[in-house]
Amino acid sequence: MLRAALGSSSYCGQGSDIFAIRKYTKFEKARIIGARALQISMGAPVLIEVPKHLTSSIDIATYEFEKGVCPITVIRELSRED
């Protein structure tokens, strides 16, 4: 499940089940960049200054992701027995 942190006010829910992930799998990376590119194409504001030669929304989303400003995280649903 993807989580979006929006604008200045990002909500972190109850917090305990959500934690920062240091390294994403290639599947998560693809999902995040895909979702972010779609948002940018739908008119979401871009969060950092982007070099002029990046024109496609996928390129902009990838750039954001690499700079670490992409406002999307992943909720990993762990299998647990309780």
Next chain:
Amino acid sequence: MHWIVTLRDTVRVPPDRFGEPLERVVADILRKTYEGVVDKDLGIVVAIVDVKEIGIGRIIMGDGASYHDVVFDALTYRPELNEVVLGEVVEIVNFGGFVRLGPLDALVHISQVMDDYVSYDDKKGVLSGKESKRSLKEGDKVRARIVSVSMKRDSRGKIGLTMRQPGLGKLEWLKEEGGKGGKS
């Protein structure tokens, strides 16, 4: 009667509004979707009063928008059976009169206006009783009892009233009756 109801729903925030403060966007979207809506249980939603909780945004496959679970307070008006209401006559038609009860209009059928034979005057737009010489016209303030309620979604809601009971009717009639009937 008016109620403050706490509701829970999921709100879709479109990407082009990500730049604005989330609270404002959510309140805005809730107002657009809920205000004026007629529902069987809620009655008519008059206003969104307060947004209490906004959950984390979740992004669903195929849509760039974020979905938030929100809890909010809405002010609603729900007419209840046998409730006695005050209102103003806003229109007289050949089958009765429409009474404004705040956010909704209700109908007093011509047979329910008073304990008399009531006829409709097309030219003056007045309902008048044959023997009592009482009349009802646009702008009159009345007290009435709700006798039927039908609140279906996507309709304006139908409410039936009666004024054929002691203490009900145009406020001037009640004054005339004084101690006999109801006090005004």
